[in-house]
Every structure is written in structure tokens, then in C-alpha cells.
Amino acid sequence: MTTSPTARSRGSRPGTGLPVGRIGLWAFILLTVLFFLAPLYVMIVTSLKTMDEVRLSSIFALPMHPTFEAWRFAWSEACTGIECHGLQSGFWNSVRITVPSVAVSVLLGAISGYALSYWKPRGGEILFALLMVGAFIPYQLFIYPLAFAFAKTGLANTLLAVVMVHVFFGLPIVTLIFRNYYAGLPHELVKAAQIDGAGFWRIFRSIILPLSRPILVVAVILQTTGVWNDFLFGLIFGGTNNQPMTVQLNALVSAQFGEKPYNVHMAATILTALIPLAIYLASGRWFVRGIAAGAVKG
Amino acid sequence: MSSARSRNRSRPSLAAGLSLGPAWVIVVAIYIGTAIWTVAMSLTTSRLLPTAQFAGLSQYRRLFTTPRWMQSLENLVLFGVVFIVVALVLGFLLAVALDRKIRFEGAIRTIYLYPYALSFIVTGVVWKWMLDPTMGIQKTMHDLGWTSFRMDWVVDMHMAIYALILAAVWQATGLVMALMLAGLRGVDGDLWKAIEVDGIPTWRAYVAIILPILKPIVVTATVLLGVAVVKAYDLVVALTGGGPGYATDMPAKFIMDFLFQRANIGLASAAATVILLISVLAILPWIYVTYLRAPRR
Structure with a gap:
């Protein structure tokens, strides 16, 4: 944990106020965080939409009228092979x-x-x-x-x-x-x-x-x-x-x-x-x- | 490890020997027994049911003239190499980023690693939806006005394998990150001081000094990812089903299909034996070095 105490100054040009390295670092972190979170986000918003809305909207759009209907259906009614009692x-x-x-x-x-x-x-x-x-x-x-x-x-x-x-x-x-x-x-x-x-x-x-x-x-x-x-x-x-x-x-x-x-x-x-x-x-x-x-x- | 130490540690105990009985039974009967059975079946004419009719190496000859098998081997190599390289590089970069004393480190680490807690089936289903050409990312981009944007990998013969790689990278890179970060945290603080005194740029220090120290971790991560590659079945089933055509077929899926759908046990057993040989050759040196030569931590 006690690696470099001055790591904060690393990557920045001494004297200038703008730590270029820090900005690059955060851009990279932001991009990767979006990549890893996107599927979870899409999963959640899609599950809260009605099919009409799924057809019309982007997969990234927030649901206009969030509903747990799809959750209920998936849990107790959806067909998993011959049976249709959900998951x-x-x-x-x-x-x-x-x-x-x-x-x-x-x-x-x-x-x-x-x-x-x-x-x-x-x-x-x-x-x-x-x-x-x-x-x-x-x-x-x-x-x-x-x-x-x-x-x-x-x-x-x-x-x-x-x-x-x-x-x-x-x-x-x-x-x-x-x-x-x-x-x-x-x-x-x-x-x-x-x-x-x-x-x-x-x-x-x-x-x-x-x-x-x-x-x-x-x-x-x-x-x-x-x-x-x-x-x-x-x-x-x-x-x-x-x-x-x-x-x-x-x-x-x-x-x-x-x-x-x-x-x-x-x-x-x-x-x-x-x-x-x-x-x-x-x-x-x-x-x-x-x-x-x-x-x-x- | 010295025999003198192990001798004075404990007298031989009947109970200790007996307690390993279940493990011995599992190893001998389940691992070795079934493996021998499968190898034996690969030398017979078995189709729907196992038979003992000897067929020499004819199943192997047939296997290596089956285009679908050759394609699945090719896919395995391409998928394996690209997936492992990308996961290692990205995982290392993520670990380095987290090692730079950033804020919200805990939350970001949690985000990088959560896909690893999910099953390949879940991973495959989500990415299938994201990559759906008519409703997924491609449609979103088209709606935004970028009409030439193409992300129809799942239905493209040449790109489908990269859809598989993308999903696998998403699922498993967190593992590499976690292993590498643990390694980075173990780097001696004095080393960092020396690097600083010498005025070596940080990125160069990571590549030229730190990375070589992490070599054992790189090896471990490579082996773990490699095992996942050879076992790749669930993800293929959920994301592409091996298609389009056999563009994303994998040996594991080939074997399952020929065992349970095509009812060709002889051929499937030959394929399984080939995979066994490849796996053993690849991991034996690593097991020897990692587990048998250095049991102490």
C-alpha cells in the first residue's frame, strides 16, 4: 500500500498546473468503466421497458414508464422449453x-x-x-x-x-x-x-x-x-x-x-x-x- | 519439503490415509477411469451406443478430414490467442490505473471485476442483445445519424468470432486485473523510490521494471485464461450457437454435439482425446513448477 508517496506528481510536467498524465489516466478509466458497466445498464433498462418501447427506443434509452411486468413474466410465466412457469x-x-x-x-x-x-x-x-x-x-x-x-x-x-x-x-x-x-x-x-x-x-x-x-x-x-x-x-x-x-x-x-x-x-x-x-x-x-x-x- | 521435516511433523496415521479415500476414488475412478474409457472409445466404431469393435485410428483419420473439426481447431487458436493477449494487456492496464492512487478505487475495482462473477450464459445472452444488428448498438448508432456504422458481428462469418472474443474479454479481464493488482501491491516501496531517484518515467518503469517482476502472475493468468479457452462451450452456445455456419464452433462444442446430438461417440471421443493431449502438453510443465516444486508460500 505504501508504494510511491509522490505518485500523484508522476506523469505531470513539473511546474505546469495541468497534469496531462492524470487526464489521460482518468479518460482511460472512464472509458473502461463505461465498457464494463454498459451491459449491466442495458440489461436493467431493457428489463424495465414494455415491448412497444423496446422496439422503438434505443437500447441505451431510459424506460419512459418503468415496469416490473417483464420481471414478473420471466419469473412465473415465460416458457423454458415445454413448460411455461417461468424461471x-x-x-x-x-x-x-x-x-x-x-x-x-x-x-x-x-x-x-x-x-x-x-x-x-x-x-x-x-x-x-x-x-x-x-x-x-x-x-x-x-x-x-x-x-x-x-x-x-x-x-x-x-x-x-x-x-x-x-x-x-x-x-x-x-x-x-x-x-x-x-x-x-x-x-x-x-x-x-x-x-x-x-x-x-x-x-x-x-x-x-x-x-x-x-x-x-x-x-x-x-x-x-x-x-x-x-x-x-x-x-x-x-x-x-x-x-x-x-x-x-x-x-x-x-x-x-x-x-x-x-x-x-x-x-x-x-x-x-x-x-x-x-x-x-x-x-x-x-x-x-x-x-x-x-x-x-x- | 525435505523428508526429515515431514517425518518429524507427524507419524503416519491410518485415519489420514483413509480420509483421502474419497479423493483417491474420484481421481482414479472418475478422472483416470473415464479418461481411459474415452480414449478406448476413440479406437472403436461406436456410434449411438458404445461398442468394443476395434477400429484402429480410423476415427482420428476421419476427425482430421472433417472440415467442421478443422474449423473448430482454427477458431480455438484464433479465439485463444486474441482473447488471451487482449485480456492480459487490458487487465494489466486496468491494474496499473488502479495502482495510481486514484479516488474511488474500490468502486472502480468492483466495476471491473463484477462480470467475472456472472456465468458465461448470462454473458452470452447480454452481449447477444447488445450486438443484435436490428435492435442493438448498431441500431442506436443508425438512429443517431451514423448510418454507415456496422456492428453486425454476430451474423457475419468473419467477425462472429470477434463477438465471442469481445464478450469473453468483458467477462474475464477483471480476473487478470485482480491478480495483477495484487502483484503490484506487493512491489517493494524502495523499488519505487529508486525508480524515482533515477528519474525513470512512470510508464517505462511499469513496462521495463515492474512487468518482469509480475512474470509469475502473467503465467498464472495465462494458464487460467487458457483453461477457459479450451473449455469454451457455454459462451458459444449462448452467444452464437457456433454460427453463422461453423464460424464460431469450438472443439468443446463439437464434442458435445457429436456425443449427444449426432450420436457419434467414436468420433467425439477421438476429438476429446486430441483435446486431452493438447491440454496435458500445455499445462504439465506449469503444474510441476507451480505446485510440486514450491509448495511453501
Whole structure:
């Protein structure tokens, strides 16, 4: 934080009052801010218009008579494939998928990271390396055999199947985060507890878990946004009864009859983005820490 | 890392070994098992259903004479290179801008990074609307009197891939910015003092002195973006559907289509195997250096 104390004078010609560099800097910032904000702005204003207004006005124009009608329609009436009950079922499906997926993968990742970091079991390094390779290989390699196996075991198109796949492929990043975090904690605590006769699970519960609160928050944030934003797994493994919101959104916007209700499309898009956006805005620094801890996005 | 240290850290524990059981099962059965299955399928004549009829390398021969596959590989390279370069450069510039002790830094940082919290489906749908030739940015410009303005990338064979790149840059540049900014904040204050004493212009200091220090971060960011490139599927589905024609088709989409719509498991498996080879070759050195040689922070 304490980089250059005189950074303010940098880029300005000494003596002259006009800091040319500062103006260029702010022009650049303004331009980029507009670029990043424009889609969000367009999404919001379009969703508040009627279709008549969407047809006539510019996409950047403010709505003349803001209405949440498109939001209501997107939530409870729009067609997402054969069904026409809006995105609400997708929302609850996403909740039912996300909660167990995050809980199981974070717990499993914490235990694995703890075991790898403190106990160094034989083969641990190999296991970790293989986990990392798994995190980087495109899912297309695994997806058909998994779908085939689920079909053979009667798990195809079930909530359990989707959750399992999220745990399978969420494990590497969560393990990585916890392993790195535990590497930075003093190992003397664990050693002392061992001398006192505490075992693997006892140490985990009484010493490690209470120290893990910050990294648990980071892992939960990262996994929740990751699982919520998933499209592929929900599409392939969820079947029609467990479609997450992203899959329903895609079905909603690709429906091909008549004029496209763009206001409803944009309302549906906002609704789908709402949870991760809220998490991001509420968690700010934690989200960034999650990225820094090794961001891998599916 | 020394074995002496790890030995006196803890005695071998049965519980510790068992606790890694689920992770081992996932790695061996799910990652390795299914990967072997897919590679094996690429050597068979499987179409709608998997069969064990050996077909040698004929699926690969067919794959590399399939124009759509060759096009998707070409698209992957173009998309990958342009997207990664633009995201790295823009991300670095954004980080530098935020590092210049500006006001409202927190708010601006939040704006740069929020798209990264959104899904590729959301990103694709929004940009599809923005780039809609009849109602989006193009129409707005025409209404303003700039009638020669063209932004019909989504329906243009040659420009559609740049629509994809634009949306991807919008979504992922914040990630680069966040990583780079963390790196810039770690730069030693004394170094800045020395730069100042020597009278080196700020922009030159960033390019010639600071950027080399950030090299590990550049590598990490490149790998993360590269992974996103190879996995690119959702964004393509939502923004262009791979079209017009196959102008924005990607290997990931090619594989999905041949698995679940065209019912050609053998060919899709061969394609997946090719992608596996490319990915492993690209990331193996990085994994070795990053995770196995320096586990300490």
C-alpha cells in the first residue's frame, strides 16, 4: 500500500498546473468503466421497458414508464422449453443443487487439504498432482462415460447425479485452497496436540476447523458462484426435472416462436445473475481472495 | 519439503490415509477411469451406443478430414490467442490505473471485476442483445445519424468470432486485473523510490521494471485464461450457437454435439482425446513448477 508517496506528481510536467498524465489516466478509466458497466445498464433498462418501447427506443434509452411486468413474466410465466412457469423452478433447482454441492465439496476439500498439508500420507503428492490435472482437463473428456455410468445405475437425470458431478470436479480447487492455507499456518499446534495424544480427526475438529473460518468463507463463495453459474453439468446430468437456472435461461432465450420478448429475456438474465452478483457485492474482498487463492472457473 | 521435516511433523496415521479415500476414488475412478474409457472409445466404431469393435485410428483419420473439426481447431487458436493477449494487456492496464492512487478505487475495482462473477450464459445472452444488428448498438448508432456504422458481428462469418472474443474479454479481464493488482501491491516501496531517484518515467518503469517482476502472475493468468479457452462451450452456445455456419464452433462444442446430438461417440471421443493431449502438453510443465516444486508460500 505504501508504494510511491509522490505518485500523484508522476506523469505531470513539473511546474505546469495541468497534469496531462492524470487526464489521460482518468479518460482511460472512464472509458473502461463505461465498457464494463454498459451491459449491466442495458440489461436493467431493457428489463424495465414494455415491448412497444423496446422496439422503438434505443437500447441505451431510459424506460419512459418503468415496469416490473417483464420481471414478473420471466419469473412465473415465460416458457423454458415445454413448460411455461417461468424461471422460478430453475431458481429452486439451482438452490437444491448448489447447497449440497457446496457443503460436500468444501468439507471434503478441507479434510483432503488438511490431510495433505499436515500428515503427508504416502502418495499425497501424486494424488494432489492428479487432482490438479483433473481441474484443467476439459469436462468433455469425462462427460460421456459419466452419463453412461449414471444411466446404468439408474442415477441419470437425478439431483444426486448433478451434485455428485459438482463434487467430483469442485474438489481440486477446494483442496488446493485449503492445502495452501494450511501450509501458511504454524505446524507446531498440530505437533503439540499430537504429543498430547490427539488423533487425526480430533485435531481437525478442535484445532484446524476453528482456525479455518476465513478460508471456509472463501471456499464457500468460490464454490457457490461456480456451481450456480454452471451450465454444462446441469444440462447433461439434471434431466428436465432438475434444470438449473442457467439451463432454463438458455432455453427461454432460444425459444423460436414469434417475436422475441427481449424485455423478458433481459429480466430473466438479471434474475439468473442475481445470486452470484449479490454474493460478489456483499463479499468484495473475500471474492478477490478466492481468485487469488487459485481461481479456476468451469 | 525435505523428508526429515515431514517425518518429524507427524507419524503416519491410518485415519489420514483413509480420509483421502474419497479423493483417491474420484481421481482414479472418475478422472483416470473415464479418461481411459474415452480414449478406448476413440479406437472403436461406436456410434449411438458404445461398442468394443476395434477400429484402429480410423476415427482420428476421419476427425482430421472433417472440415467442421478443422474449423473448430482454427477458431480455438484464433479465439485463444486474441482473447488471451487482449485480456492480459487490458487487465494489466486496468491494474496499473488502479495502482495510481486514484479516488474511488474500490468502486472502480468492483466495476471491473463484477462480470467475472456472472456465468458465461448470462454473458452470452447480454452481449447477444447488445450486438443484435436490428435492435442493438448498431441500431442506436443508425438512429443517431451514423448510418454507415456496422456492428453486425454476430451474423457475419468473419467477425462472429470477434463477438465471442469481445464478450469473453468483458467477462474475464477483471480476473487478470485482480491478480495483477495484487502483484503490484506487493512491489517493494524502495523499488519505487529508486525508480524515482533515477528519474525513470512512470510508464517505462511499469513496462521495463515492474512487468518482469509480475512474470509469475502473467503465467498464472495465462494458464487460467487458457483453461477457459479450451473449455469454451457455454459462451458459444449462448452467444452464437457456433454460427453463422461453423464460424464460431469450438472443439468443446463439437464434442458435445457429436456425443449427444449426432450420436457419434467414436468420433467425439477421438476429438476429446486430441483435446486431452493438447491440454496435458500445455499445462504439465506449469503444474510441476507451480505446485510440486514450491509448495511453501
